[in-house]
Amino acid sequence: MTRSPRPSAEELQALDADGSFRARLEADRSAIAQLSETGDLEQLQRMVHALAGAAGTFGYAEVGDMAIELDDRFIAGGSVTAVDLARLLGALEQALGKPGKSA
Amino acid sequence: MTLDHGAAARDAAADTDRHRSASQARVLVVEDDPSIAGLLGRELRGLGHTVDSVGFMEDALLATRANDYALIIVDLGLPDGDGLDLVREMRRRSIDAPVLMLTARRRVEDRVVGLSSGADDYLVKPFAVPEMRARVSALLRRPSRLRSARTAIANVVVDADALEVTVDGVSLALPRKQLQLLELLARRKNHMTPKRMIEEALYGFDDDVSANSIEAQVSKLRRALGAAGAKVALETRRGIGYRLVGLDVVAN
Numbered sequence: 304m305t306r307s308p309r310p311s312a313e314e315l316q317a318l319d320a321d322g323s324f325r326a327r328l329e330a331d332r333s334a335i336a337q338l339s340e341t342g343d344l345e346q347l348q349r350m351v352h353a354l355a356g357a358a359g360t361f362g363y364a365e366v367g368d369m370a371i372e373l374d375d376r377f378i379a380g381g382s383v384t385a386v387d388l389a390r391l392l393g394a395l396e397q398a399l400g401k402p403g404k405s406a
Numbered sequence: 407m408t409l410d411h412g413a414a415a416r417d418a419a420a421d422t423d424r425h426r427s428a429s430q431a432r433v434l435v436v437e438d439d440p441s442i443a444g445l446l447g448r449e450l451r452g453l454g455h456t457v458d459s460v461g462f463m464e465d466a467l468l469a470t471r472a473n474d475y476a477l478i479i480v481d482l483g484l485p486d487g488d489g490l491d492l493v494r495e496m497r498r499r500s501i502d503a504p505v506l507m508l509t510a511r512r513r514v515e516d517r518v519v520g521l522s523s524g525a526d527d528y529l530v531k532p533f534a535v536p537e538m539r540a541r542v543s544a545l546l547r548r549p550s551r552l553r554s555a556r557t558a559i560a561n562v563v564v565d566a567d568a569l570e571v572t573v574d575g576v577s578l579a580l581p582r583k584q585l586q587l588l589e590l591l592a593r594r595k596n597h598m599t600p601k602r603m604i605e606e607a608l609y610g611f612d613d614d615v616s617a618n619s620i621e622a623q624v625s626k627l628r629r630a631l632g633a634a635g636a637k638v639a640l641e642t643r644r645g646i647g648y649r650l651v652g653l654d655v656v657a658n
Contacts, residue, residue: 359531
């Protein structure tokens with residue numbers, strides 16, 4: 304499985320100097336939580352796919368790896384359970400609670 | 407897999423230095439994810455390149471019609487279509503700029519299809535920024551496949567690679583901006599080149615371009631060509647642009 308790169312703390316700071324990606328993660332966390340409730344799988348798949356591509360690039364490695372795992376499962380037509388989504392939300396919570404920790 | 411960002415960064419920095427000394431390029435980024443598009447724009451501008459960024463296939467095709475790009479970075483999952491179709495269409499239109507495909511599709515067969523559609527390289531998201539920089543530098547070092555670096559018009563030959571102009575085989579030294587201007591006009595010989603296209607080729611978005619910068623460069627180039635005995639005319643169409651023609655064409 305593709306894994307997210309692990310940039311240094313210094314590189315992390317430069318990647319999201321204005322904090323806009325972190326703000327996006329906050330918005331994604333809320334949106335994914337809401338979509339988990341409504342069960343809109345199509346929109347959920349789009350969000351997970353985008354997160355799989357972007358999170359690791361910006362140094363949020365655990366979030367990125369989790370999203371990649373779910374994205375691969377969506378692509379393969381497999382099932383993504385409420386537990387899976389709870390794990391992704393947990394990774395997002397942890398990353399946002401402790402910036403840079405997931406890298 | 408854990409990447410060695412330190413070593414990659416050092417390699418990329420060396421590439422960057424070499425590239426910066428060679429030329430600054432105009433790059434088109436076709437990516438609908440604003441975070442990734444923003445990151446690419448910042449990084450490429452940091453390398454000294456001029457960057458245009460669009461999020462739709464249709465806008466990408468319009469941009470390639472208006473500008474001559476040294477590199478095009480294409481994300482595969484665009485809102486109005488598949489990036490693979492965009493690359494095929496660009497190749498069909500003889501747009502020969504190197505294409506770096508960017509995608510979150512990670513399967514080997516996806517990469518194979520991408521490369522066989524006309525892409526020159528493939529970068530899987532998530533990516534390490536130093537690797538992206540290194541791949542961009544490598545693609546920009548490659549000679550264009552279809553376009554010859556040498557363009558001839560009447561007794562004038564412009565060699566874009568050697569950064570040299572000759573008139574009747576005799577070297578004509580020109581300042582860089584005039585050389586870039588002549589290369590562009592020679593490549594579009596006999597066709598009117600809009601002033602905006604010249605501005606974009608010679609200056610970046612952030613450069614301070616005064617109202618008569620282009621006129622001044624054209625005037626100097628015209629004098630230099632005349633003094634060297636070039637059998638060409640650099641015509642001005644007020645409000646439209648400029649055209650370089652061989653004097654035999656003018657006579658006809």
